[in-house]
Amino acid sequence: DTGVSQNPRHKITKRGQNVTFRCDPISEHNRLYWYRQTLGQGPEFLTYFQNEAQLEKSRLLSDRFSAERPKGSFSTLEIQRTEQGDSAMYLCASSLIGRTGDEKLFFGSGTQLSVL
Amino acid sequence: GIQVEQSPPDLILQEGANSTLRCNFSDSVNNLQWFHQNPWGQLINLFYIPSGTKQNGRLSATTVATERYSLLYISSSQTTDSGVYFCAVEPDFGNEKLTFGTGTRLTIIP
DSSP states (O other), X not given: OOOOEEEOSEEEEOTTOOEEEEEEOOTTOOEEEEEEXXXXXOOEXXXXXXXXXXXXXXXXXXXXXXXXXXXXXXXXXXXXXXXXXXXXXXXXXXXXOOTTOOOOOEEOOOEEEEEO | OOOEEEEOSEEEEETTOOEEEEEEESSOEEEEEEEEEOXXXXXXXXXXXXXXXXXXXXXXXXXXXXXXXXXXXXXXXXXXXXXXXXXXXXXXXXXXXXXXXXXXXXXXXX
């Protein structure tokens, strides 16, 4: 169990540029989540996948945000035409949903995005 | 959506002290977890506890689902316990996933 891995750890970009973040979940986990955290707040849910299916995406902040998990393993989160308000920590979590429905989330270290 | 309130917002304690953190939520839930976010930003899962009581070393948690609250107990605090403690819940109904409270910031002074 190597934990949830996120890359890059930090990303600085100029307003208007596109950025993409990667998340590698714990290998046997079937669910993968993306959250966003701003200073002084708790993480805010964005979207999640079960295997390769994106089951909920209505919480993505705008149509500039999109996520993929093409083979049910790693996932990417893309933000197009970044704005200064997109500056935040982007967190990925994974879980193994069991037969009983019990589900415990494990988080990566996050990608800190700064939009100048 | 579901509301999650944590108290107190800030807590400063001497090393060795005990503390109780509270989480109130507005609807019935099927998932409740406690997390510790350390000073480097890493979120660590402490407990999955939608109901009942669990203990892990110096930490224990109790959720009274019928009264919509959960408590996290930390005994014999150490400086490494410093950080922000989050409660997160998922409601029984609807499409909301795990929703976090605003956290309790705990500072342990040597």
